[in-house]
Amino acid sequence: MSTEVILEPIKDQMHEIEERLYSDLSPADKRLSDLVFHISKIKGKRFRPALLLLSGKCSGGLVPQHIDLAIVVELIHTATLVHDDIIDEAEVRRHVETMNSKWGREISILFGDYLFSRAYTILSALDSQIATLIMSQTINILCEGEIVQFLRCYDTEVTESDYLSIIERKTASLCAASCKLGAISSGANKKLSEALTNYGLKIGMAFQIIDDCLDVMGKEEEMGKPLNSDIQSGKLTLPFIRLVNKLPTDRKESTLELIFQNNSKDSKAAIADLLVEHEAVDYAHETARQLVKKAQEEISFIPDSVYKTALLELGDYVVRRER
Amino acid sequence: MSTEVILEPIKDQMHEIEERLYSDLSPADKRLSDLVFHISKIKGKRFRPALLLLSGKCSGGLVPQHIDLAIVVELIHTATLVHDDIIDEAEVRRHVETMNSKWGREISILFGDYLFSRAYTILSALDSQIATLIMSQTINILCEGEIVQFLRCYDTEVTESDYLSIIERKTASLCAASCKLGAISSGANKKLSEALTNYGLKIGMAFQIIDDCLDVMGKEEEMGKPLNSDIQSGKLTLPFIRLVNKLPTDRKESTLELIFQNNSKDSKAAIADLLVEHEAVDYAHETARQLVKKAQEEISFIPDSVYKTALLELGDYVVRRER
Structure with a gap:
């Protein structure tokens, strides 16, 4: 199912956002x-605006502020x-x-x-004030996540837990904030607002894990950008962390060397083979699937509606997507 | 007179700002x-916090919000x-x-x-809300000024009026906003708030003009950074715009070529000679002096106080400073 189909219940609002997104910018200097x-x-997927609007819809309906926040x-x-x-x-x-x-x-x-x-x-x-405070704190966390990720480039000690903490900050925090802003703008109670925030956090983490998998195993023409960019800039993402964990100690060092110097076609193929052999990408996919499942469970108590269905389907889309 | 002497009436608050500036940052990730x-x-001059605090003092006194805004x-x-x-x-x-x-x-x-x-x-x-709105709009204007300045690097058509419009946005806007935030946080009326904002805008422009003069004619050990950085990155500042205006048409092109390629010691000396010969730096200094005079006139109606005196003296300091 495409995002267009999933987001059909909020297509008018998504269209309004698309119209206003850059026309609103109208710089004073031409x-x-x-x-x-x-x-x-x-043009991006507009994943975060969709999370914000659907969270608002699940919390009692939209007000004009939702569009601005999106x-x-x-x-x-x-x-x-x-x-x-x-x-x-990146080019x-x-x-x-x-x-x-x-x-x-x-x-x-x-x-x-x-x-x-x-x-x-x-x-x-x-x-x-609450919206401004949430956004400021979120951007703060996001920047911290990005800085820590960069400081740990080429750091072979990065564990799965370090990786999860980094992606929670650099990606999931803004997804969580989108859900939270959507919920509180509709006057959601604490339970509902927290559930949607947790949903956003988990789905955001899954989103990033799949992004990192696609950077290794995606199709360049689908992605619209060159692949292997993470590893070439020294970022150890989940498939690689898993691979290194699965290797015998005496092969770790030579494999990491190969990973970080994967400029030739041969070395790329060798790494791809290793990832397949050790089911490292499958493992990352499974981690993302588990996160999506937990995200969906977070909002299971919300009464059924086309908007809740869209949130649940967005979760499935996140792990299934090929770009 | 040093800034320490000028800012003596607000030294306790300046000290508090110094103490809190980076301890407040305390990042969650060590x-x-x-x-x-x-x-x-x-460590900078803390010029903008000083403008904010003195504007507050001239508008009825300080509240805790002044420190945070500074x-x-x-x-x-x-x-x-x-x-x-x-x-x-820059290194x-x-x-x-x-x-x-x-x-x-x-x-x-x-x-x-x-x-x-x-x-x-x-x-x-x-x-x-008003403080958040003022700051957001100011940063917006500031970014626009910086972008336009960069887009016009090596553009020999930049006029004095273009230059003034750029420095008004990239530098003076934040000085003006500092004064405005200081004034309105003390409940200043419209006349007082506008006068202090105009003071900040003009003194901010003078500040940047002198900065640009010091980049040409300052002493490297005083400035604590290499000189001629503006012209080496293609920014035509006021002394150069004046110089080009004063040259006969048939010498403009060759002089601009010399200016933009001033990598050798000889070419630097040749440009310095030209600037002196055509009193181009004197002209820029005089422009800054006139702006400071106008800034001081803006606040002449404010009742006398040590804080008003400090604002007036800051103006004199701006054109007199050697770093």
């Missing part, structure tokens, strides 16, 4: 318009992607040139900052 | 502590410096290795984002 136009071409979380997410692409020296994202590839690293740093500040401008106009 | 410790060594504006300023240093590939700032030089570009991008989000976390805890 020299910036080209930058805004370029970023608008890198735009805020997507702008924040986009700002982090712009900065991530500089750090990873293509979703079949489109990255900001840094098209406009250079320098402008992209500033443009990421610009997107952050635009998000905060929309947020502060809402006059919701 | 791996970040080293980054926080490093940034704490690059920390917020300094953190925002520091975040922009961290990102600026990456863009300029030293105030005699201390820059973040990018010590920790690398990648971490510095994320650490700048982290400082922004910490500032917003402090801000959102204050529950002042």
Whole structure:
């Protein structure tokens, strides 16, 4: 099932977000318009806005603030992607040139900052202290996660638990915040708000694990970007951590060397073989599936509705997706 | 007169800000502590916190919110410096290795984002919609100014008016916002708040013009960083714009070529001679002096106090300073 089908019950609101996302940016200086136009071409899945809207729908229905907050979380997410692409020296994202590839690293740093500040401008106009506080703390946690991930590049001591803690911060925190903002904007009670937040956290972690699997085993034409980017920048993701754990001690070091120097076609194939042999990607997939199952259990007590069904189906989509 | 003497009337509050500035950051992950410790060594002039506190004092006195806001504006300023240093590939700032030089570009991008989000976390805890809105809009304007400046690097068509518009956005906007936040937090009326905001805007512009002059004519050991960084990155600052304006048409092109390729000691000396011959730095200094005069006139109606005197003296300091 595609996300279009899953998100059918909120398609009008998703459409409104799409319309407003970049038209709202309308920079005062027209020299910036080209930058805004370029970023608008890198069309994402709008996963976080969908989580926010569905959480709102499951908590009693939407108010105009939901649309603004959905735009805020997507702008924040986009700002982090712009900065991530500089750090990873990524050239293509979703079949489109990255900001840094098209406009250079320098402008992209500033443009990421610009997107952050635009998000905060929309947020502060809402006059919701709780929303501003949740977003600030979330971005804080997100930055910490990103920094720790970077500080531990090429660190062969990174454990599965370290990895889970990093992805919880760098990815799942914003998914959890999206659900929380959706819920509290509809006046959800504590139980419902916490359940949706936990759902967002777990599904966010599953989302990142699958992203990391796709970076190893995905299809380049589906992904719209070169593969193996994580390992080439020294990030040990779950499949690799699993692989190293499964290897006999005397083979760990040589395998890690091979992993980190996988520039040739041969070494890539050798690593892929090892990952298959040790069922390392299967293990990561299973971890993601378990997280999605737990996420779905978190919201099982919510009365049935097309919106609850969409949240449950989003979970299945997250582990099934191929891009 | 040193800033220590000028700021004597608010020395206790300045001390409190110094104490809390980085201890408040206290990252949840201890791996970040080293980054926080490093940034704490690059001790700035704390010009923006001083403007905020003095504006508050001139508007009826300080409340605890002033201290928090002063920390917020300094953190925002520091975040922009961290990102600026990456863009300029600067290695030293105030005699201390820059973040990018010590920790690398990648971490510095994320650490700048982290400082922004910490500032917003402090801000959102204050529950002042107006303060959050002012800060968001200011950072927005600041980013626009920085982006436009960068887009116009090596652009020989940049006029004096373009330059003034850029520095108003990238530097003066945060100084103006500091004064405004100080004034409104003390319940200043519209006339007083606007006067202090205008004072901040003009003194901020003067501050940047002098900064740009010092980059050409300052002493490296006083500045604590290499000189000529602006022109080497293609930024035409006021002294150069003035110089080009004063040259006969047939010498403009060759001089601009010389300016942008000033890597050798000889070319640096030749440019310095040209700047002196055409009194281009004097002109920039005079522009800054006029702005400070106007800034001081803006607040002339405020009743005399040690705090008003400090604001007036800060103006004189801005054009007189050698670092």
